[in-house]
Amino acid sequence: MKIAITAHGEDCQATVDTRFGRADYFVIYDQEKAAWETIANTQNLDAAHGAGIQAGQLLAKTGAGALITGHVGPKAFKVVNAANITIYSLGTESGTVQAALEAFLAGKLSPITAPKP
Numbered sequence: 754m755k756i757a758i759t760a761h762g763e764d765c766q767a768t769v770d771t772r773f774g775r776a777d778y779f780v781i782y783d784q785e786k787a788a789w790e791t792i793a794n795t796q797n798l799d800a801a802h803g804a805g806i807q808a809g810q811l812l813a814k815t816g817a818g819a820l821i822t823g824h825v826g827p828k829a830f831k832v833v834n835a836a837n838i839t840i841y842s843l844g845t846e847s848g849t850v851q852a853a854l855e856a857f858l859a860g861k862l863s864p865i866t867a868p869k870p
């Protein structure tokens with residue numbers, strides 16, 4: 754499974770970005786390959802509207818099965834769920850991408866079952 758984490762930087766030592774739609778990057782860990790990849794979310798950084806929807810569409814193209822982030826709005830939530838990506842919350846935590854992945858793999862993160870308004 755691929756696990757996507759919203760981030761301020763391009764690698765696993767970057768700080769987690771608790772925003773979904775306007776996150777700088779999606780840092781993705783592929784469990785099967787034991788490899789990292791990074792997708793820039795630059796087209797949404799300054800979007801006036803629809804950043805969450807566009808970010809959700811971008812994420813869906815990566816084949817991710819899980820997303821770790823802080824906040825997902827209602828429209829983005831629908832797009833991500835429609836792509837069969839399970840969303841996990843870090844709340845307001847903002848450690849490293851690596852720490853977020855480790856928390857996920859240890860079963861310490863809870864799935865988000867409803868969007869935040």
